[in-house]
Amino acid sequence: MSTTVFSNSGEKVIERQADVEQDEVTPPLDQVWNGTLLKICWTWIRHNGYKKICLQFPDHYLPHSNEISDTLKVLFTPETGMTDVKIFVLADTSYGSCCVDEIAAGHVEADSLIHFGNACRSRVSRLPVLYMYPQYPFDMRKFVDKLATMADTVMDKIVYIYLDIGYHHLLDKRVDEDDEDSLCHKLREVLPCKELFVEGYPPAEDAAEDEKLQKDAICLFVGAENARFSNLSITTQAAQWFIYDPAKNNLFERNPLTAQYIRRRFYYTEKCKDARTLGLIVATLTADGYLKIVARLQEMAKARGVKTQIISVGRINPAKLANFLEIDCFVLIGCPFNNLYNSKEYYKPIVSVFEAEMALNPAWHMKYPESYVTDFRQLLPEGEKFLEFKAVDVQEQDVSLVSGRIRDNNTTEDTLEEEGAAALSERQQQALTARRNLEVMTNKIGLTFEDRSWKGLDPALGCTEPAKLERGLSGIPTNYTHN
Template sequence: MISLTKIEKSAKDEEVIEVIDDQNDPYEVEKCARWIRTNALKQVCLQFPDNLLPNSVEVALRLEKEVGQKIYILGDTTCGSCCVDEITAQHIDADGIIHFGHACLNPTGRLPIFHVLPRNQLDTTEFADEFKRIFSDCTKKIVFFYDVAYAHKIEYIYNILKPIYKHLILSKLNCTSNVEYTDIKTSPATIVLGKNYTLENGYKIQDYEGFFLGEKEKTLALLAMSIPVKKWYYSTNCKITEFEALNTSWLKRRRFLIEKLRDAKVVGIVVATLGIQEYLTAINTIKRILKQKNKKSYLLSVGKINPAKLANFTEIDAFVVIACPENEVFDSRDFFKPILTVYEVELAFNSAREFSPQYFMDFRQILPGGSHYINFKPSMDSDVSLITSNVRNCENDTLCTDQMNALTVRSSGTVAIGKAGAQYLQERSWKGVEQRLGEDPVQPAETGRIGLAWEYTNETLKTDNHNAQIE
């Protein structure tokens, strides 16, 4: 349901009507039901972020009443709330998913998806006045981006600004959603972080300035690092501020972790997405690069990543995570080993990739067919580690072979066993529970400890307390 309010005049005295969503139904049950009927879906799953799960049953029951069929709720997501969880939905052979809340809009390849985007409030009149004040030059070329939570306000805002700014480009969202105006209607050639834009003929993106309607959060930083406009601006509480993404402490730390990756001998490839298109290509690309650099790699899938899970793999020197660009693991300092992206693997080992002010958190941009793909060319020169001061020249060494019982002679003349993981186990003093058949004398079975773990009956303190109570 919608209501029409507030009529204003644009620069050409045309009527601009603001469409205000009816907040009585933030879950858009009627639109969800229409989408299900239009696509003739029979097994539909609802995916909610954790903060909306308490309302999931009510929404599912209302939707069941509308469409007259069973609706399923995804109780927990495999990797993250912003990504569509196609793997869990396939447990009931689903043929469609309705995703609620904030979304990263990464493309998926298995099921049709309908997004019910959140709706943040915004004083559009105050925002438009602030925009005109900051961008007083109406001839400026501006690319307008926005958080998905403001998509429901974009049509009205764009209709106000477009007659004033002749070179204003509005981005579109890579999804089918409850806000049809912002959806991409055709299949674009390139998509950057779930958003698409088309520039005017004869101009490059470097000729434009970027604006983001939303808070100074992860989405803004990712866009600013990926799209090389002249300047970036963002809006918070209708106040517009300039944003600098490339000169940050976060980026300096990433360069340090790249150096740690160059020193690593064993690398773990952690799969933190099973739905984003081309994630299998990313896995194979990393494995091929690491093999050419004579580094041993292990493929891991642990669901939602946390420090405790990855701490179990102590033999691994660094982890490369294939995940949604908005995954928070790349910002965390709680992990014991470096956490890196696919792009950082290329920065570390691809000598053909020259320094660029851009930083690509979306791994699809640098894969074959991506907008920033470069053929891999391994470096053949020795270099010095900036961390250990050791000379690195992995090209002349063979770290491992494919046979567990094989030995390999390194260039220094030392002998190493076949597998890097087995090598680590051999060198570790404690190896866990081991079978010692024939090494220990046979002992008869005995009665073990009795009681709770915090106070067994045969412990001295327990015995003394028991005797004191008897006396």
């Protein structure tokens, strides 16, 4: 009998390619690493006296990881007095490449980390982190010519310009607005706006918080139409949104809240209301407040008679989540960029914490947000978007907008089960209960595994003789020695 169904050869594992997003293309080395960035890293390490440094790369940066680490190692010589410095490359991340992987860095007891590429800037508590953004080429003349076409649109308006991670180096040219070579001076020559603000996105950790952006402001994002633009545009209220793509020299308008993506998210919110079992995917162990948001979701789900399961599977993919057949909808608890997950290829919908809040909290009934919330900390009591949850306001019945059927809360059944659990035997607690529509269901989530044909390996304790100890192989994988 062939065993290829259950295992693969070692060659396939070695030749397997890493999963890279379609819009993530490996940039040239000179855009990711140059003399300026090398000097910044070297000064940061030497000034703080770090000895074990981890270099974290996204998947599409890995082809440059060896050269970057080698150029750093060359600087640690006896002449500099730093010969005991060790550098480690993190080739895989526990959750998302935008998050600082403190878990992997802890395996080598690192005392610092240098993060390359896209970063969500979530607060890190265990390690000092240096963020290294790429430096994409930028034609200032073409940019100014394109903005000149917006003169009538921005007349006497407040304008915010956000620079994507590849264009943060342009911020160095706006030190003095009166300088003719500065970015702000050149933009004011072609934009007859009331006020002009130029910022980087994601913002730096030490960046001062500006006043709340006015709703009639006009916003321009310099970069490609990617996840960072989606995160920024749906969380920021503005009169108009524009995108300028320097790679294609295109300028076009976007309305994020009317996009097809948002309509799909509202559909997933309705699917979350229909769910009888929710899977809470913990995709972060460093973000502040993730345990509080888990407890809040469990409280709201329990008030509606919805069961919850906490899941931690690292970086998610359709194959991993397909193992949880009993879960109707997943709630992703992660960083702001991970919350914007496109779940079209998954078997069950994946919603963000904010979408689950709209589905489970009666305070959101018949309300649609003016802007989205991607940072779940804003939904906690100390957050700006917090709405108090009151279990007494949960409706006993409502109508599903997806199936058109009436949804019943199971809170009555759950209460009776808790009150009578002490008086019932273990076998009686696992008995089946008839519901109003005569549908038979189990009270315990674990019983759903009994219907599966395959339940794992059977240990057969006490039924087999212990195996005899034998001397195995020695050496390295390319040349084992048979003893």
